[in-house]
Amino acid sequence: MQLYSFFRSSASYRVRIALALKGLPFETISVSLPGNDHRSDSFRAVNPQRRVPALVLDSGDVLLQSLAILEYLDEVYPQNPLLPKDPVERAKVRAVAQIVCCDIHPLNNSGTRQRLTSQFGADNAALDSWTAYWIDEGFSAIERLVEPGPFAFGDQITMADICIVPQVYNARRFHIPLSNFPRVIAVEASARQHPAFAAAAPEVQPDCV
Ligand SMILES: N[C@@H](CCC(=O)N[C@@H](CS)C(=O)NCC(=O)O)C(=O)O
Incomplete structure (x- = not known):
């Protein structure tokens, strides 16, 4: 592949x-x-x-x-497996994954930030405040939804962890305060200890500059 x-x-x-x-x-x-x-x-x-x-x-x-x-x-x-067997648990995992992928990330990815500048003249401060707002909104929900144990939903890594870790990486890149989200950060810290997360980290990719 x-x-x-x-x-x-x-x-x-x-x-x-x-x-x-x-x-x-x-x-x-x-x-x-x-x-x-x-x-x-x-x-x-x-x-x-x-x-x-x-x-x-x-x-x-x-x-x-x-x-x-x-x-x-x-x-x-x-x-x-990336999803639990139980349909209710699966839906909960997918919900957290979709909060990241549908409701946070599209609002602060590079194309959106560039468009805010080209269409509305947003400067860096405005872009950072916009990004912080949407991450804060999404993480506030995820903070209440996860059930750390130690991963987002118990002791099995799921799609929720797979989506949370990169979004926390993004938040740190944009210097977003994360102290209101201790459960999100605990989940992220646990997942990052897993070798698969370590192998996938941005800083060890062949194109990392
Ligand atoms: N919903 C898509 C998002 C893909 C996406 O927006 N990727 C970003 C990088 S994280 C990108 O290619 N951005 C370029 C652009 O926005 O022009 C997915 O989950 O794969």
């Missing part, structure tokens, strides 16, 4: 964690977001949406959208 990825991309980070948890080897193809590699025609042929991640299967099929990729990996490689 090949993963189109950027070391700092939290959506790519989610997929790297899942691949590591499943023990699946992959080749990283770096797509530099600051270098605008994702805007190239050649990358558009891979992902018409021009975003990372994109996972190329050995069959040549290209999978997009980190949550769809996580679901695919879990269906095809059932070892170390």
Whole structure:
């Protein structure tokens, strides 16, 4: 498998964690977001949406959208499942994952921040305040939803942990105060001790600069 990825991309980070948890080897193809590699025609042929991640299967099929990729990996490689068996527990895990992926991350990813500047003239202070607001909103909910034990939902790593850890990484990048979210941070600290999370960390990726 090949993963189109950027070391700092939290959506790519989610997929790297899942691949590591499943023990699946992959080749990283770096797509530099600051270098605008994702805007190239050649990358558009891979992902018409021009975003990372994109996972190329050995069959040549290209999978997009980190949550769809996580679901695919879990269906095809059932070892170390990313979702609990119980349907209610599964729905709770997916809810936390979707708070990150649908309600926090799209509001502060690089394309959104650039658009706030180009369309509305937002300066860095405005961008940081916007980013902080949406992370704070989402983490306030997640803080009340997780059931640390030590991971987000008990002693099994799930999609919730896979989404929380990269989003905390993003929050730290933007210097967002996290002291109101001790449970989120406890979950993140536990998950990061796992070798799969360590292998997927931005700072150890081949394209980390
Ligand atoms: N919902 C998508 C988000 C993908 C996404 O927005 N990726 C970011 C990097 S984390 C990106 O490629 N941004 C480029 C842009 O916004 O133009 C997913 O979960 O895969």
